[in-house]
Amino acid sequence: MGAFNREEGVTASSRIYDTLRQELVNGRFAAGEKLAISSLKERYGVGLSPLREALNRLAAYGLLIQENQRGFRVPRLAREELDDIADMRRELECMALERAIERGDAEWESELLAVAHRLKRADETPEKVDEWEAMHTRFHRTLVAPCGSVWLLRFIEQLHDQFDRYRRLAPNVPDVRRVLDAQHGELVNLALDRRVQAARDLMDDHIQRSYEVALGSFS
Structure with missing residues (x-):
């Protein structure tokens, strides 16, 4: 069961990563906007752990900025x-x-x-x-x-x-x-x-x- 849950979590994280990546590129969120974790969980129907994993990947990729103890923000345009x-x-x-x-x-x-x-x-x-x-x-x-x-x-x-x-x-x-x-x-x-x-x-x-x-x- 544990292995199944881990696999399920990876699948959920990949799904939310792909969806959020596309929406960030498409301008679904405003430049400089802070993302509310609770709203994202509800919007995409995903748990906290896979959501945070996806957000961390997007920050490493450069489509989000991770702020210490303050969550994630969309990069501003420059x-x-x-x-x-x-x-x-x-x-x-x-x-x-x-x-x-x-x-x-x-x-x-x-x-x-x-x-x-x-x-x-x-x-x-x-x-x-x-x-x-x-x-x-x-x-x-x-x-x-x-x-x-x-x-x-x-x-x-x-x-x-x-x-x-x-x-x-x-x-x-x-x-x-x-x-x-x-x-x-x-x-x-x-x-x-x-x-x-x-x-x-x-x-x-x-x-x-x-x-x-x-x-x-x-x-």
């Missing part, structure tokens, strides 16, 4: 932090893309084409935005997946989550969104053609345009 995140995305994601293009096989090419097609067909309306965001994340992960470095992929995933905290709070800019959507298809074509430098240049521009949108989170 222009300097966004600048740093965007710079690191350009460095690491362009590096990963170059490696992925050099190492990607036919199976990767097929998967990349498939996920790009689904992203293109995804609905960006407010009612379906969560589905679009999930597919958008999957596209970027697939693009760099064969880079050959687990740690590089982990760092990129963490940077994406931190970047998206800002981007999803910013107003929608339809003209820029159309350019970014078109660039997804261009990135696929360049990757399949193994045009490394052109792909790196386009990824750099893609991140820069997204960064300019994310700056709207401060307006």
Whole structure:
């Protein structure tokens, strides 16, 4: 029974971690907001132990700040932090893309084409935005997946989550969104053609345009 309870606790902690991580990235909680443990327990229907474990993991990941004896708080937004995140995305994601293009096989090419097609067909309306965001994340992960470095992929995933905290709070800019959507298809074509430098240049521009949108989170 003890082993079963531990397993159940791990499952509950993982579930609440995934849910809270997504809601923090989506801006469900205000920047700087202190999280009330009692409210979270009730909202997610989870016990104190798995909830605290999930909160500790999110603090280690950088999506929460743990305050001594005072619980957990959502990080505030800072222009300097966004600048740093965007710079690191350009460095690491362009590096990963170059490696992925050099190492990607036919199976990767097929998967990349498939996920790009689904992203293109995804609905960006407010009612379906969560589905679009999930597919958008999957596209970027697939693009760099064969880079050959687990740690590089982990760092990129963490940077994406931190970047998206800002981007999803910013107003929608339809003209820029159309350019970014078109660039997804261009990135696929360049990757399949193994045009490394052109792909790196386009990824750099893609991140820069997204960064300019994310700056709207401060307006």
